[in-house]
Amino acid sequence: MHIETLLLPPGDGVPNHPRLPLRIYRRIMTAEGRAFDARAFERRFDHHRWPPDWRGGVYDYHHYHTTAHEVLGVSRGAASLELGGPAGIRIDVEAGDALLLPAGTGHRCVEAGADFQVVGAYPQGQHWDIVRTPPDAAIRARILAVPDPDHDPVTGAPFRAE
Template identity: 50%
Template sequence: MLNDSKHGFDAAQTEYEAFMLEPHDWVPNNRKLPVVIYRRALLPDSGDLAAAFEILFERNDWPPQWRDGIFDYHHFHASAHEVLGIADGSAQVIVGGPGGRVVTVSAGDALLLPAGTGHCLQSFARHFQVVGGYPDGQQWDIHREALTPQELAAMDALPFPPMDPIDGKLGPLVEFWLHAA
């Protein structure tokens, strides 16, 4: 695991939560792969967390593609897995689609969302900022309605990323995702 106090990386401080989601209404979620929440993926007081998440994601082959918030409407990505690094503030995010599970995330946390996982910003505090990254070679899309059978098959066939976006080759992606397949 990576320990680099200069950038706020301290794998020993990170705790993980993982949970499965069932399909819900028009949101497919992911029937094979769990959502993973990384608590304290980065130390919250370690400086520029957005830049630190970008360095971390890039290093682990999940190139960062944007800095912003989370959309305040229910949506999912069918063409890419997604990691969201919370760079500033805190928020409640609905995961799983309308009526889904509400999770609270704070600066330094990260969410690993397998393709198909519904998510929506419910509320936030302070200047909420997120860094979004995707596995090398995957391009995100936005869906707000049910997938066709062909789109669902393409989502289910997405390749597994070679490395965990936070802990590289030793992280929970390997433990929770690769063993789930």
């Protein structure tokens, strides 16, 4: 597994997190050498105290969450995602990859195969919202009030800001 981190600056209409970087986990494999599937992601996330919440795609419009951090495990297919807002970065993901999106991180799906699926999970006790409006002071304060998770959802290591 390879982990990339990137602290995204505020974007056009999205705040991004001012302190916590986006994490991209590439090629997460099972003990048998296969890319993770939905059940494997759900078990791992749940074991690390990020209860899985849903399976599906990623919305095709820019949005962010102000009340929870989010992890997405790509359980099937491939997609191109835009992270950090319209002027952010575009990345390609495929089955076996995962993304940790700190609260405030803008994201949307640009294009995806018909079989694309992710597993979404949030730290225990955090509940997600969907925000599409430009951030104001109250939104920024709400994002900063979201506590850091106890554990990394993928590695299980104690969470620490990079």
